[in-house]
Amino acid sequence: MASxxxxxxxxxxxxxxxxxxxxxxLEGKSVQNINSTAVGGGVAEILTRMIPLLxxxxxxxxxxxxxxxxxxxxxxxxxxxxxxGIPVNFMDDDFSYFLEINKMNANEMDLSGDxxxxxxxxxxxxxxxxxxxxxxxxxxxxxxxxxxxVRTWKFLRTYIEQYDCAVFSAPAFARDLTIKQVLISPSIDxxxxxxxxxxxxxxxxxxERFGIDQSRPIITQISRFDYLKDPLGVIxxxxxxxxxxxxxxxxxxxxATDDPEGPRIMEEVKHEADKDPDIFVLFLPPASxxxxxxxxxxxxxxxxxxxxxxxxxxxxxxxxxAKPVIATAVGGIPLQIAHKxxxxxxxxxxxxAYWVKQLLNEPEYARRLGINGKEHxxxxxxxxxxxxxxxxIFLSLFHKGxxxxx
Amino acid sequence: MNQSQATIVxxxxxxxxxxxxxxxxxxxxxxxxxxxxxxxxxxASIYFHTHKFLQQHHYLSPEPPNDFGYWITNVLNEEVLGxxxxxxxIIQFKKIADLRLQFxxxxxxxxxxxxxxxxxxxxxxxxxxxxxxxxxxxxxxAQTLSEFKEILAKISIHSxxxxxxxxxxxxxxxxxxxxxxxxxxxxxxxxxxxxxxxPYTFTLEGLREKIIILIERYGKH
Numbered sequence: 078m079a080s081x082x083x084x085x086x087x088x089x090x091x092x093x094x095x096x097x098x099x100x101x102x103l104e105g106k107s108v109q110n111i112n113s114t115a116v117g118g119g120v121a122e123i124l125t126r127m128i129p130l131l132x133x134x135x136x137x138x139x140x141x142x143x144x145x146x147x148x149x150x151x152x153x154x155x156x157x158x159x160x161x162g163i164p165v166n167f168m169d170d171d172f173s174y175f176l177e178i179n180k181m182n183a184n185e186m187d188l189s190g191d192x193x194x195x196x197x198x199x200x201x202x203x204x205x206x207x208x209x210x211x212x213x214x215x216x217x218x219x220x221x222x223x224x225x226x227v228r229t230w231k232f233l234r235t236y237i238e239q240y241d242c243a244v245f246s247a248p249a250f251a252r253d254l255t256i257k258q259v260l261i262s263p264s265i266d267x268x269x270x271x272x273x274x275x276x277x278x279x280x281x282x283x284x285e286r287f288g289i290d291q292s293r294p295i296i297t298q299i300s301r302f303d304y305l306k307d308p309l310g311v312i313x314x315x316x317x318x319x320x321x322x323x324x325x326x327x328x329x330x331x332x333a334t335d336d337p338e339g340p341r342i343m344e345e346v347k348h349e350a351d352k353d354p355d356i357f358v359l360f361l362p363p364a365s366x367x368x369x370x371x372x373x374x375x376x377x378x379x380x381x382x383x384x385x386x387x388x389x390x391x392x393x394x395x396x397x398x399a400k401p402v403i404a405t406a407v408g409g410i411p412l413q414i415a416h417k418x419x420x421x422x423x424x425x426x427x428x429x430a431y432w433v434k435q436l437l438n439e440p441e442y443a444r445r446l447g448i449n450g451k452e453h454x455x456x457x458x459x460x461x462x463x464x465x466x467x468x469x470i471f472l473s474l475f476h477k478g479x480x481x482x483x
Numbered sequence: 484m485n486q487s488q489a490t491i492v493x494x495x496x497x498x499x500x501x502x503x504x505x506x507x508x509x510x511x512x513x514x515x516x517x518x519x520x521x522x523x524x525x526x527a528s529i530y531f532h533t534h535k536f537l538q539q540h541h542y543l544s545p546e547p548p549n550d551f552g553y554w555i556t557n558v559l560n561e562e563v564l565g566x567x568x569x570x571x572x573i574i575q576f577k578k579i580a581d582l583r584l585q586f587x588x589x590x591x592x593x594x595x596x597x598x599x600x601x602x603x604x605x606x607x608x609x610x611x612x613x614x615x616x617x618x619x620x621x622x623x624x625a626q627t628l629s630e631f632k633e634i635l636a637k638i639s640i641h642s643x644x645x646x647x648x649x650x651x652x653x654x655x656x657x658x659x660x661x662x663x664x665x666x667x668x669x670x671x672x673x674x675x676x677x678x679x680x681x682p683y684t685f686t687l688e689g690l691r692e693k694i695i696i697l698i699e700r701y702g703k704h
Contacts, residue, residue, distance in 0.1 A: 091621075091639035095499055098619055223606075248610035251506035260504040260612065406607055416557050424604060469503040469617060476617075479527040483619040 078126070079268040081133040087267050088461050096461065099468040100134035102483050107137040108471060109190025113153065113199035115142045119263075120196050120219050123463075126266055130464055136471075139190070143182040143200045148174060153199045156233075159226035160198065172232055176202050188212065192471050195240075204239045213474040216240040219263075221387040221408065222250035241474055246388050247409040259470055262412060264463035265393045265454070270366035272397055275374055283371035289325060289357055294437050297327040297376035299369055299395075302343050302360075305385045306330075309342060310426055312349050312356065314382065317430035319355075322437055329359035329372055374398045378436050378443065382429055383407055393458040396420060396450030401443035403432045413458065419450040492667045495631055495660075497623040499642040500649065502535070502614040509611040513602045514559065517551065518590045520611050526579040528613040533573055533582065534648060535614065549573070551586065554609045559601050564593045574681045578655055618645065628668060632698045640687040647682050647690065661694065665702075673701035 085093045110128065112120050124140050131138040145153070152171045159165040179202035188206055192213045195203060197220065204214055216237055222245060234254070237243055242257040251258050265272055284291050296315065300306035308328050315326040328346065350356040361368055373379060379395035379402045386408030393413050395402045404410045406422040414420035421436070423429045436443040456462070472483070507528060511517040521529070532550035548556070548569030556565030567589050576582040603609070621642060625631035635643075646660040656663070658678050666674035676697050682690050 089639065091637060091642070094622070095501070095619075095639055095641065098499075098621065099501065099617070102619070245506060248506060248510075248612060249606065249608075251508045251610065253508050258506040258508065260506050406604075411607065415553070422557075465501055466503070469501055469615075472617060473503055473615060479525070479614070480616045480618065483617055 078129060079266075081130050083268060084459075084461050087455065088459065092461060096134055096465060096468065099465065099472065099483075100131075100136050103136055103468065103471055106191040106471070106475075107139070107189070108192045108194055109188065110138065110140040110194045110196065111143060111186075111200050111203065112140075112196035113143050113145065113150075123219075123263070124196075126269075126460060127464065127467070130460070131467070134464070134468075136468070141186060143179075143186070143203075145178050145182075145199070149178045150199075156198050156229055157220060159229035160233075161221055162224040162226065165226065165229075167228075179203055180205065192474060198233055201233060201236045204236050207239060214240045215242055215244060215470060215474070217244040217261075218250065219246060219387075221247075221385070222252065223247075223408075242470070244470060247412065249408075259473075261463070261466040261470065262409060262458060263388050263390055264458050264460045265390060265397060266460045267397060267455075271370050272394060273370070275367070275371055279367070280371045280375045283368055284375050287327075287357060287359060287372075289327060289375075291375055294322065294324045294377040295327055295375065296324060296378045296380055296433060297329065297372055298380040298382065299373060299391050300328075300330045300381070300383070302328075302330060302346060303339060304342055305383060307382045307384050308346050309349075310384075310429075311380055311382050312346065313426055314380065314430045314433060315356065317427070318433045318437070321434060324377075324433075324437065325355045325357065327357045327359065327372060327376065329357075329361055329369065331361060331363060369394075370398075373400060376400060378403060378433055380429065380433070381405065381410065382423075382426075383410070386410055389413065390458075392420070393454050396447070397454045397458075399444075399447040399451040401436050401446045402450060403429055403436070405429075413453070414450070415453070418446075419453045420446055492664070495625040495664045497621045497625070497634060497638055497642050498618055498645055499621050499639055500616055500618045500645040501641065502531075502616050504531070504535075505613045505615055507611045507613060510608040511611070512608045513600050514555070514561070514564070514590060514594065514597070515600060517554075517609055518587065518594070520609070521551070521583060521586050521590070524611050525613055526583070527615070528611050529579050529583050529586075530652070531612050531614045534652075535612075550609075554603075558603045558607045558609075561601065564590070567593070572681075573652070573683050576652065577657065579652065582652075616649070618649075628665075628670065628698060628702045631664075632695055632702070635691060635695060635698075640691075643687055643691055670702060673697060676701055 081093060110124055114121050128138050128140050152175050155165045155167060183203045183206045188210055194215045194217060195201060196217045201216060207214055238255050240256055242259055243254060244259045244261050245251055246263055248260060281291060298311050302308055311328060318324055346358055350358040373395050379400045381389055381392050381404035383389060383405055388409035392402055392404050392410055402420040403423060404414060406424060411422060414422055416422040421432045423432060509520055511520050552565050552569030555561050555568055571585055623634045623638060625634050650656045650660045662674040662678040677694055685693060
């Protein structure tokens with residue numbers, strides 16, 4: 078894993094120096110992160126990268142995981158779905174069992190951090206210990222919170238409002254809460270396998286392996302084969318473009334999905350691909366970061382035609398590779414793309430096809446969008462910015478006011 | 484001015500800043516609601532929406548306009564009002580309160596003659612936010628103009644931003660920190676030339692280069 082100093086080659090030494098300056102202000106304070114899983118899932122992935130970097134900056138950061146059983150995690154999965162607005166039937170004792178497991182963890186865990194940084198709903202009720210032990214508590218929500226199920230939200234709200242502040246990933250997730258709410262967007266790691274520089278030879282070898290012709294234009298969407306990512310819509314876009322331009326389509330991503338419509342969509346996608354040798358459907362296993370990196374780098378235009386998104390970090394990944402991106406204006410995507418400056422935001426299938434044609438026919442404009450997009454990601458969506466935001470939220474627990482002189 | 488006079492001026496301490504984005508749970512789906520928000524949010528929110536884009540998009544030329552102008556033009560497709568709001572000359576305002584009044588005046592005047600009020604597509608409402616700003620000293624201190632120039636070339640854009648933009652408007656000082664120090668050093672022409680720049684029309688890197696050129700041109704006695 079990369080050290081914090083290695084990021085200076087990307088962000089400049091001054092930015093890294095400033096992280097050290099901010100971290101120094103936290104001297105003597107410990108930060109205890111708590112979530113529900115040590116491996117798998119986005120939160121564990123972020124913490125795995127973030128904790129060592131915080132430590133290198135001199136922050137006394139640690140990470141603990143709550144214990145739960147199958148019943149508890151089945152309930153938390155339902156809570157997760159309910160927060161996404163999916164209808165869920167809770168059993169009568171679900172919420173009380175959820176609280177019981179939280180209470181058990183709260184009593185067993187060593188909650189000794191000066192700052193207790195709780196991630197997602199699973200451990201949210203640990204805050205009940207605050208009455209006894211005090212400390213500074215932050216609740217970090219990593220999931221789409223735009224239309225939560227009313228009953229679930231009402232239940233969680235009682236606990237969330239006991240925290241000192243709450244953190245959300247996109248402005249649309251802000252709620253009517255009595256506590257301070259802060260925006261911290263997720264980030265990508267420019268030195269990870271998924272985003273690091275690749276040689277043209279590595280890229281070409283991967284395209285050759287999949288049988289894709291690099292001499293002709295390629296439009297690509299990287300995503301799960303899930304209704305919300307609209308792969309069938311992407312195929313329709315391709316067909317509209319194909320009438321006028323010689324182009325290939327790559328749909329690549331993992332197959333795992335909870336979506337009940339998933340298998341049907343997968344079948345239809347395969348069926349469409351079977352009929353057209355220029356459509357490439359790639360079901361990639363979990364450890365395919367280099368392949369995804371190469372596919373993004375070797376494509377002409379990247380699409381993200383999602384119907385709904387939590388944040389949509391694949392957009393940042395593609396922009397980081399200076400690729401022109403056309404994406405629907407949902408979730409966190411409008412934060413990543415300023416329309417016509419650093420990419421294209423669309424709302425319809427027709428609009429997406431129109432812009433694909435435009436960008437294929439105007440490569441100079443497409444190139445400029447890509448260059449701007451890369452700069453935008455460099456300044457706003459890299460892990461170094463994410464670390465800075467975390468340092469600021471820790472500091473904000475000890476300072477009040479619009480302008481704080483450290 | 485001779486060298487002994489210059490040495491009594493305090494050295495220039497370079498500061499930097501970092502902003503935390505605070506969500507206000509207030510949103511607007513059309514111009515009327517945007518106006519209502521502009522009237523009622525804190526000064527820190529007006530500052531955020533008229534300045535945050537400069538830091539987020541500081542590399543772009545041309546730069547996107549302020550958040551209000553961008554949303555009106557690109558989401559509501561109200562190009563005339565969007566252009567009017569984008570063209571508001573932020574540099575001429577010495578107080579956030581005056582800048583707020585200018586936005587209110589332009590939008591109210593538009594609403595008097597508007598034939599229809601367009602709603603944003605669902606999910607693309609305007610979300611009001613605000614900045615909580617942390618200001619901290621960097622390790623860079625300039626004793627002389629030549630040291631200043633050398634440091635200016637390597638400070639972060641956030642430091643540059645703090646001394647030029649925050650000093651003038653958010654902290655309601657009459658001039659930016661650089662001009663102020665140049666003046667105290669006795670470099671009046673240099674101070675005036677830097678003050679004359681409209682920093683809102685440069686990218687931050689462009690602004691850095693321009694100030695370095697001005698130091699080279701006017702920094703000699």
